[in-house]
Amino acid sequence: MTTTHSPIAVAGAGTMGSDIARLAAFSGFRVLLYDSNAEALERSYERLSKSADALIEKGKISRVKADESLKNITKVNSLEGFSNCGMVIEAIVEELSVKQDLFRKLEGMVSKDCILATNTSSISVTSIAAACSLTSRVVGIHFFNPAHLMPLVEIVPGMATAPSTVETAVKLIKSWGKTTVKAKDTPGFIVNRVARPFYGEAIRIYEEGIADFATIDWAMKEIGGFKMGPFELMDFIGNDINYKVTETVWTQFFFDPRYKPSLTQKRLYEAGYWGRKKGRGYYDYSPGAPIPEPKKEKKLGEEIFLRILSMLINEAYEAWYYNIATRDELETAMTKGVNYPKGLIQWAEEIGVSKVADKLEQLQHTYNEDRYRPSLLLKKQARP
Numbered sequence: 001m002t003t004t005h006s007p008i009a010v011a012g013a014g015t016m017g018s019d020i021a022r023l024a025a026f027s028g029f030r031v032l033l034y035d036s037n038a039e040a041l042e043r044s045y046e047r048l049s050k051s052a053d054a055l056i057e058k059g060k061i062s063r064v065k066a067d068e069s070l071k072n073i074t075k076v077n078s079l080e081g082f083s084n085c086g087m088v089i090e091a092i093v094e095e096l097s098v099k100q101d102l103f104r105k106l107e108g109m110v111s112k113d114c115i116l117a118t119n120t121s122s123i124s125v126t127s128i129a130a131a132c133s134l135t136s137r138v139v140g141i142h143f144f145n146p147a148h149l150m151p152l153v154e155i156v157p158g159m160a161t162a163p164s165t166v167e168t169a170v171k172l173i174k175s176w177g178k179t180t181v182k183a184k185d186t187p188g189f190i191v192n193r194v195a196r197p198f199y200g201e202a203i204r205i206y207e208e209g210i211a212d213f214a215t216i217d218w219a220m221k222e223i224g225g226f227k228m229g230p231f232e233l234m235d236f237i238g239n240d241i242n243y244k245v246t247e248t249v250w251t252q253f254f255f256d257p258r259y260k261p262s263l264t265q266k267r268l269y270e271a272g273y274w275g276r277k278k279g280r281g282y283y284d285y286s287p288g289a290p291i292p293e294p295k296k297e298k299k300l301g302e303e304i305f306l307r308i309l310s311m312l313i314n315e316a317y318e319a320w321y322y323n324i325a326t327r328d329e330l331e332t333a334m335t336k337g338v339n340y341p342k343g344l345i346q347w348a349e350e351i352g353v354s355k356v357a358d359k360l361e362q363l364q365h366t367y368n369e370d371r372y373r374p375s376l377l378l379k380k381q382a383r384p
């Protein structure tokens, strides 16, 4: 069993692993931070120290607390010391064979009570666990980036995960101040699945020539109340990451047209226009580059908003219908995981479930594409 006294091991000291290590350390846990790349480990440790300095400067923590917390983290370049850990959280490269290889090795290093968790965002937990002989202790613990700040964590049991493993994971992650939701081991879990149309439908509207990036972003912020528009958000996440997640979800859903990636984003990905981090994405971030002006036409904006929102609501109903999560968990996931202004099911009820069903049926009729098929649950609720 994991107790506050058992150290946590974090495997992979990249973006996610470093922040997970910091979260655990600042919650009072001793942490072993492991990476197969010695330089990555050094870089991570330097970043952790720098970000602690920034917190001290802002007056968010004291020097004593920061030093104490950072002292909780020990850099390690082998799995040798993992034998007394209560949990290992894996955050290495997103490749099944590499993850399986690590899990196989971990099994030989940890005690039989140690939980093996993966932070994968797109690989099935069951397939990672398949590399282990004790599959009941393997669970998905999916943090959002940045892990120490984002409040949501999706807990994903695989096919053979024991209820006690899930319970321990939930308890531990809650004790780190996070909100947890349980999700079925299906592509994209909750957030990365339900949010797909926010990006995909926005790109589709652009590709059809209905509106440009700035206008679509304006509509979703001004009329929809979203904090960022789809194109701003994709540039922020990175078109490399966002494109790959879309492609993976689409492939894993056996090429369901609902999740089909767009050629526009694929080309951006290929061109290296990955967004803010590259200075170029849907927008140009170079100094002095002109900022495109949206066409602030209310009727056009409302059309765009209703189309994208209807697609998002449809995805939430479909996930609800297939028991990916409960209604409450779906609502919590979208408000806390991606900061949506309200839960999508509540939103549907407020604007009228039949209005959403009508919009989807109109799109399905117009385009004659399965992409727009309304969820059975949405149809049932729209026309009881």
Ligand SMILES: NC(=O)c1ccc[n+]([C@@H]2O[C@H](COP(=O)([O-])OP(=O)(O)OC[C@H]3O[C@@H](n4cnc5c(N)ncnc54)[C@H](O)[C@@H]3O)[C@@H](O)[C@H]2O)c1
Residues within 6 Å of the ligand: 011, 012, 013, 014, 015, 016, 017, 034, 035, 036, 037, 040, 041, 090, 091, 092, 093, 094, 098, 102, 119, 120, 121, 122, 142, 143, 144, 145
């Ligand atoms: N970046 C995100 O926004 C995000 C969000 C949620 C989940 N995730 C998931 O978290 C995991 C890590 O993502 P990231 O963005 O932190 O990646 P990253 O590339 O920043 O870091 C990965 C680290 O793993 C190390 N590594 C690679 N193979 C290893 C091995 N066999 N053993 C030990 N270390 C190894 C690399 O040296 C690197 O330091 C992935 O599974 C990803 O899907 C990422």
